[in-house]
Amino acid sequence: MRSVPKARQGSRSSNASSLSRRTLLTGAGALAAGAMAGFGIRPLWANPISLSDGEVQVFSDGNLGLPMNFILPEQTEAEIAALMEPHGLSTTMLTPDCNVTLLRRGDRIALFDVGSGSNFQPTAGELLSGLEEAGVDPSDITDVIFTHAHPxxxxxxxxxxxxxxxxxxxxxxxxAEWDYWMADDTLANMPEERKSFVVGAQSRFEAISDQVEMINPGQEVFPGVEALDTSGHTPGHTSYMIHDGSESLLVLGDAISNAVISFERPEWHSGSDQDREKGAQTRKSLLDRLANDQSRIIGYHLPNPGIGRAERDGTAYRFVAES
Ligand SMILES: [Zn+2]
Incomplete structure (x- = not known):
């Protein structure tokens, strides 16, 4: 019997390093300012979902604060208002949750992505607190499986x-993700406001390089877990299908990232996608597939805990959250 997840105020103090904080403040002042708007309350971990031979559990890493003109740089204010206002949502700021998926199977425990740590935005970096509360020691994790290398x-x-x-x-x-971030010309080619993403990815990849194994789409990367090419958000972005008999559950990463925008206007270009057109193509084909096969999904930035399904709604889609 597990205890009821404890709610926590997402306003922990930041001990961000001055370098990363300064990079954000000068390079993307609006992003840093947005972080301050994102105080929310959510449980640090959700009740587990049972599989036939294991379980899935979502942990919160807190949330981000992102200005709307960063997320939807190509849409007019009127277009954004027409989409967001009927849902009672802000037209100027998004405060997406960050949902880290943990999978227990046999004697192995996998984490899909690991959150921001303490050097990105002050409202994020909660993962280790949640793991500790749930009795998971970081040394218990046998596999860390990355969707992509954003902060x-x-x-x-x-x-x-x-x-x-x-x-x-x-x-x-x-x-493909490793090759992109580690390439010699990636830093030079990156817009100024995102150069810290490159520096951050390179330093982290270098620090873990002794423990890294490269994977490719189509591969079974963990028992019953298949890697799926969902590039566009980043060049090597990968989602992971957790197979469970005839059922399946897709860990999306950021291939579908907002419960309203991505589902109702999947064709809109997202400023957070590094290749905006490819990101939109990937989103549309994935939604079509998910609406057909009714796989469960876990979205890293869908409303915590981010679990649900995609349903067709006219020519677009809607996110049906699982309670
Ligand atoms: Zn993300």
Whole structure:
């Protein structure tokens, strides 16, 4: 019998390093300011979902604060208002939750992404608190499986001494994602406001390189878990289908990232996608597939705990959350 998850105020103080904080403040001032708007209350962990041979449990890493003009740079204010206002949502700021999936199967425990750690936004970086409350020691994690290398998914891999947090784990990284972030010209080609993403990804990948195994789409990366190419958000973005007999559950990562925008306007270009057109193509084909096969999904940024299904709604879709 598990205790009821404890709600926590998402306003923990930040001990962000001055370098990362300064990079954010100068390079993306609006992003940093947005972080302050994102105080919310959510449980640090959700009740587990039973599989035939294991269980899935979602942990919260807190939330981000993102200005709408960063997320939807190509839409007019009127278009954004027409979409968001009927849902009672802000037209100027998004405060997406960050949902980290844990999978227990046999004697292994996998985490899909590891949250932001303490150096990105002050409202994020809650994962280790939730694991501790649920009685999971970081050294219990046998596999860390990455969807992509953005700060809110990767930066939590190192502790305050820059040592890997999950000391006993193997780290599974999509080969295309590793190749992109580690390439010589990636930093030079990145827009100024996101250069810190490159520096951050490279330093973390280097720190865990002894424990990294490269993976590719189509591969079974963990018992019953299949890697799926969902590139567009980043060049090597990968989602993971957890098979459970005839059922399946897809860990989306950021391939579908907002419960309203991504479902109702999947064709709109997202400013958070590095290849906006490819991101939209991936989103549309994934939604079509999910609406057909009715797989359960876990979205990293869908409303905590981010579990539900995609349903068709006219020519678009809607997210049906599982309570
Ligand atoms: Zn993300």
């Amino acid at each position: 809110d998914h990767l930066w939590g891999v190192l502790d305050e001494f820059d040592d890997p947090v999950f000391s006993e784990a193997r780290y599974l990284v999509p080969q």
